[in-house]
Amino acid sequence: MIGPRDVVVGMVRRLQALRRAAVAEVEDINRLIYHVLRGGVVLALAFVVLAFLLHASGEGPLPRSSVPPRDLFGSLLPPSPAGLMNLGVLILLLTPVGRVALSLVAYAEERDLRYVAITAIVLANLTLALALGLA
Amino acid sequence: MALLETLLILLVASALAGLAGSFLGIGGGIFLIPFMTLVLEVDLRTSIAVSLVGVIATSSGAASVYVRDHLTNLRLGMFLEIATTTGAIAGALVAVLVDPRFLYVTFAAVVLFAAVYMLRTPETARDRAYRAGTESPVAHRLALGSLYFDHEDEGVYRYRVDRPLAGFAVSAVAGGFAGLLGLGGGFVKVPAMNLLMRVPMKPAIATSNFMVGVTAAASGLIYYSRGWLDPTLAAVVIIGAFTGSNLGTKLMMRAKAERIRFAFAVLLAALGLLMALRAFGVEVLA
Numbered sequence: 001m002i003g004p005r006d007v008v009v010g011m012v013r014r015l016q017a018l019r020r021a022a023v024a025e026v027e028d029i030n031r032l033i034y035h036v037l038r039g040g041v042v043l044a045l046a047f048v049v050l051a052f053l054l055h056a057s058g059e060g061p062l063p064r065s066s067v068p069p070r071d072l073f074g075s076l077l078p079p080s081p082a083g084l085m086n087l088g089v090l091i092l093l094l095t096p097v098g099r100v101a102l103s104l105v106a107y108a109e110e111r112d113l114r115y116v117a118i119t120a121i122v123l124a125n126l127t128l129a130l131a132l133g134l135a
Numbered sequence: 136m137a138l139l140e141t142l143l144i145l146l147v148a149s150a151l152a153g154l155a156g157s158f159l160g161i162g163g164g165i166f167l168i169p170f171m172t173l174v175l176e177v178d179l180r181t182s183i184a185v186s187l188v189g190v191i192a193t194s195s196g197a198a199s200v201y202v203r204d205h206l207t208n209l210r211l212g213m214f215l216e217i218a219t220t221t222g223a224i225a226g227a228l229v230a231v232l233v234d235p236r237f238l239y240v241t242f243a244a245v246v247l248f249a250a251v252y253m254l255r256t257p258e259t260a261r262d263r264a265y266r267a268g269t270e271s272p273v274a275h276r277l278a279l280g281s282l283y284f285d286h287e288d289e290g291v292y293r294y295r296v297d298r299p300l301a302g303f304a305v306s307a308v309a310g311g312f313a314g315l316l317g318l319g320g321g322f323v324k325v326p327a328m329n330l331l332m333r334v335p336m337k338p339a340i341a342t343s344n345f346m347v348g349v350t351a352a353a354s355g356l357i358y359y360s361r362g363w364l365d366p367t368l369a370a371v372v373i374i375g376a377f378t379g380s381n382l383g384t385k386l387m388m389r390a391k392a393e394r395i396r397f398a399f400a401v402l403l404a405a406l407g408l409l410m411a412l413r414a415f416g417v418e419v420l421a
Contacts, residue, residue, distance in 0.1 A: 029209065030202050030203060030205060030207075030209070031203070033198075033199075033202045033209070034199045034200075034202050034203040037195040037196075037198055037199035037202065037348075038195075038196075038199040040195055041192060041195045041196050041199070041373075041377055044192075044373055045373060045374065045377060048370035048373055048374065049374070051370065052370065062138075062366075062367040063365075063366045063367060064365050064366075064367060065362050065363070065364070065365065065366075066358075066359045066360075066362050066363070066364040066365075066366055067362075068359075068360050068362060069359075069360060082366070085366040085367065085369075085370050086366050088366075088370060088373070089188060089359065089364065089366050089369045089370065089373070090359065092188060092191055092192060092195070092373055093188070093191060093352055093355045093356050093359055094352070094356075095191065095195050095348070095352070096191060096194070096195065096348035096349045096351070096352040097349075097352055097356075099195075099348075099349075100216075100349060103209075103213065114276070114277060115210065115213060115277075118213050118214055118217060118277075119213055121217050122213060122216045122217055122220055122349070125217070125220035125221055125224060125353075126220060126349065126352070126353050128224060129220065129223065129224050129227075129353040129354075129357075130353060130356055130357065132224065132227070132228075
């Protein structure tokens, strides 16, 4: 059985692993992307499991519609199942975008200009899709 | 249906979708969307939104493992992502102008052709290995060729990428179609890479899995910020899909490429028949 303690311990371990990956000098781009993708999913997982546990202990109802990002902060103070669950889902949705953004930085550091350009186009497309969708 | 019952069924279904999705290099939306609408009686918009979350969980979970083990071709993935994201935007913009029947017929034909072609051409160790002759200038300049370790025969294979521009074009069309249907489009990217660009099956699957998350994230964020996403269903799908993808990646890396290709061809054939039926007005699924 996974308790809240295990969730917190797991999150801390994941964050430490991410920090070590960022600090290490000889990390290649594969390792970096592994940590971003894995870290994003595990963090999202930790928040939604925590939300289910809070709900089970009678701290509030389960949410049935998403909270827009700008209202999310308010629903997190104090932590409620609804706020934590929305945060977890949003983190998961942002993980692939974060992966593209970090690849851009990594290619720039490698001075691989062709791939800096390619990654920038992908990132611009993602932004455009979001802008079109939100309009 | 009671909420708890729905959540438990969805947990099992998303675990299976995550397993199949990570094994075949697709997001798993083609399994999850019909299942949610037909079995769980969730409305289509919510099903698409929740399925997009499942696609990202599967993609991120599986892609992280494939990237760590150097199975994913990062450069090829990023190159083709230009095509898929541009195609998705174009698809969303011209959606109203295109006759859906024309789309279904074209798509059914392409998918059925890919299924037959995949069954008829074997992939032996020799096929996987680097071929002689001059590389395409685009593939050479973008350094698209790569190498990977295959658990099947404990071999390291260096491969190159053929016909990069044709693959780019097909990916753009796949992105457009995927944008119209709210899917990741992995079932077009894998055959495009494996059959057209002659990337061995395992790197093709790993690279496709890597790519579908980005397409799904763009649509998923739109659904989320419009308040159309049910976080409770999505939370269950995250747990299920991630668990399933952890198993799927292990199976895929150990499986014989021939078996994976057979499973993929069966999926394509089923999909092609569904599309053909839909083109003639028979709604079988959703």
